[in-house]
Amino acid sequence: MEQRIAEARDALLRHIRKENRAIDPKRLVELLTADGYSRREVQAALHLAMSRNQIRIDREMRFFRPGKTLQAA
Helix, strand or coil, rough: HHHHHHHHHHHHHHHHHHHHHECCCCHHHHHHHHCCHHHHHHHHHHHHHHCCCCCCCCCCCCCCCCCCCCCCC
């Protein structure tokens, strides 16, 4: 299970990197569930990535990678 959550986190970071901008949580969940991850795995992956400061949330409640300049959504 921990391996699956780590894989989901890697997929989550890959999608954020691919979009190259802040991404809406609903869109992120849709992308990850399309990859075959359950909502519980997605939630655990989000918590893991946030606890390691790999992603953050902006004022509009979108996820992004810290330290990167964001393009307008």
